[in-house]
Amino acid sequence: GAVVSQHPSRVICKSGTSVKIECRSLDFQATTMFWYRQFPKQSLMLMATSNEGSKATYEQGVEKDKFLINHASLTLSTLTVTSAHPEDSSFYICSASPASGNNEQFFGPGTRLTVL
Amino acid sequence: RKEVEQDPGPFNVPEGATVAFNCTYSNSASQSFFWYRQDCRKEPKLLMSVYSSGNEDGRFTAQLNRASQYISLLIRDSKLSDSATYLCAVNLLTDSWGKFQFGAGTQVVVTP
Numbered sequence: 001g002a003v004v005s006q007h008p009s010r011v012i013c014k015s016g017t018s019v020k021i022e023c024r025s026l027d028f029q030a031t032t033m034f035w036y037r038q039f040p041k042q043s044l045m046l047m048a049t050s051n052e053g054s055k056a057t058y059e060q061g062v063e064k065d066k067f068l069i070n071h072a073s074l075t076l077s078t079l080t081v082t083s084a085h086p087e088d089s090s091f092y093i094c095s096a097s098p099a100s101g102n103n104e105q106f107f108g109p110g111t112r113l114t115v116l
Numbered sequence: 117r118k119e120v121e122q123d124p125g126p127f128n129v130p131e132g133a134t135v136a137f138n139c140t141y142s143n144s145a146s147q148s149f150f151w152y153r154q155d156c157r158k159e160p161k162l163l164m165s166v167y168s169s170g171n172e173d174g175r176f177t178a179q180l181n182r183a184s185q186y187i188s189l190l191i192r193d194s195k196l197s198d199s200a201t202y203l204c205a206v207n208l209l210t211d212s213w214g215k216f217q218f219g220a221g222t223q224v225v226v227t228p
Contacts, residue, residue: 034215043220044160044203093159103148103207103214107159 002028002098006108013084014116020080021111023094029074030096034105035067038091050077050094084115119143120206122219129194129226136190137222139204148207148214149187151178153200154221160203163189194226 003026013019023033033050048069049057056069068080081088091112095105122139129135141149152160164171166178166187177190191198201221207214 032214044218046215049215091157097214102165104150104162104165105205105214105216106162110159112157 004108028098033077120219125223152203
């Protein structure tokens with residue numbers, strides 16, 4: 001399957017700071033990437049769809065000014081959690097679909113964010 | 117009602133036994149379906165796509181029932197390493213982005 005990397009894998013930060021998470025497609029180009037959040041024992045919740053060269057599309061209830069998404073190239077999307085608070089602590093996962101596939105999504109290894 | 121629903125389990129399965137579980141979806145316009153496996157504190161990994169005719173990959177068999185709007189996953193000859201949470205994903209394909217709706221997952225615990 002296609003390979004998606006994510007960095008960092010784990011981050012601990014103080015309340016009020018901003019955290020940037022990178023998502024890269026390593027062996028394919030991705031015009032669209034997806035950002036999810038998963039709380040313990042809950043399902044993946046789609047936060048936003050990241051589109052290369054245009055603005056991200058956010059799901060209802062997700063603040064676009066708090067979760068900044070930049071899809072600067074066909075292999076890189078970044079999610080910045082601005083002014084993080086303890087309730088933002090979660091598992092953030094990105095995914096991407098190769099254009100040549102069957103629309104299946106391949107996930108990065110995730111970033112575990114802990115805000116103190 | 118949730119768009120995609122799964123029995124959370126856990127399904128406790130003796131090693132070597134067969135286990136099967138379903139995932140129901142509410143939107144009849146759903147067009148593609150997948151099963152993912154997620155281990156604790158890890159990302160989901162694609163297990164298999166689900167085709168209209170049903171498909172098999174080794175010990176795993178996936179079926180789609182469009183009339184009743186559910187997909188199923190059957191695991192034969194369960195191994196201890198099959199213990200995981202199995203997520204179903206449904207893709208509406210109503211836009212070019214192909215957003216997924218995920219179920220909350222079914223936990224499978226294979227015991228010796």
